[in-house]
Amino acid sequence: MTTARETPRLSSPRRRRSVDAARRASLLQRAGEVLLDEGFTALTVDDLARRLRCSKSTLYGVAATKEQLVVAVTKRFFEDATRRVESAIAAVDDPVTRIEVYLKTSGEVMARQSSHFFRDMVAYAPTADIYRLNSTAAARRVREIIEDGVRSGAFRDIHPEFAGHLVALGLEGIMSGRLQQEAGLSTGQAYAQLGDLLVKGLRTRG
Numbered sequence: 001m002t003t004a005r006e007t008p009r010l011s012s013p014r015r016r017r018s019v020d021a022a023r024r025a026s027l028l029q030r031a032g033e034v035l036l037d038e039g040f041t042a043l044t045v046d047d048l049a050r051r052l053r054c055s056k057s058t059l060y061g062v063a064a065t066k067e068q069l070v071v072a073v074t075k076r077f078f079e080d081a082t083r084r085v086e087s088a089i090a091a092v093d094d095p096v097t098r099i100e101v102y103l104k105t106s107g108e109v110m111a112r113q114s115s116h117f118f119r120d121m122v123a124y125a126p127t128a129d130i131y132r133l134n135s136t137a138a139a140r141r142v143r144e145i146i147e148d149g150v151r152s153g154a155f156r157d158i159h160p161e162f163a164g165h166l167v168a169l170g171l172e173g174i175m176s177g178r179l180q181q182e183a184g185l186s187t188g189q190a191y192a193q194l195g196d197l198l199v200k201g202l203r204t205r206g
Contacts, residue, residue: 027052027062032073039116040070041123067126074127078134081109085141095149096203100195102145106138106171107191115177122176135172139164146202155202163202170194 030052035043045066049056063069088105092098113121121127143164149155171194173179180190 024062027054027059028069028072028076031059031062031069032076035070035073036077036112036117037114039114039120040066040073041120070124071126071130074121074130077113078130081106082134082137084109089145095145095152095154096199099142099145099149099202100199102142103167103191103195103198107174107188107195110171110175111187111191113175115175118175118177135168138171139168142167149202158202163198167194167198 031048034048034051045056045059048069049059052059059069063072085102085105089098089101092101121131141164143160146155146158146160146163150157150160170179174187174190174194177187179185180187183190183193185193
């Protein structure tokens with residue numbers, strides 16, 4: 001794989017075996033579980049095929065190159081994360097509870113990424129772009145929730161744009177593993193602390 005500062009050199013397409021939609025979805029999910037746990041820079045297609053107990057040609061039926069497989073897994077992860085978070089907050093009207101649920105659910109889904117995967121993701125240009133787009137969307141979503149809370153009087157008049165980006169930076173710090181390691185917390189505890197600090201900082205007095 002390459003870093004974000006290098007021009008990606010894609011693997012040459014290999015012989016591909018026809019894979020039906022259900023089989024492709026299953027392999028993509030299982031490949032994602034391996035990549036999310038271990039990262040992808042050091043993992044070869046041979047390694048992955050052995051882990052999934054399939055042939056390399058079958059894997060190439062899912063994605064023509066290792067790089068395309070990594071991008072597909074990354075997109076699938078963030079699409080699923082967005083669906084889960086939006087579903088969790090859809091029926092919540094109270095801004096305080098909504099921000100708590102948003103951060104709690106975000107913590108649960110983002111904790112699925114290991115620090116190994118996170119480091120590889122932000123170092124490889126195509127996946128780094130996917131991550132940046134989703135980070136921007138997360139900051140925008142937090143800002144919208146805060147704006148609703150300010151309008152309703154549940155939150156004090158804080159700058160929503162600043163708070164949204166601050167939360168995005170906090171989420172990034174936890175996903176990278178830096179914040180909880182330096183603080184001596186588990187990943188779940190780190191997300192809980194971030195939510196607690198944000199909600200208490202946003203609430204109006206009394």
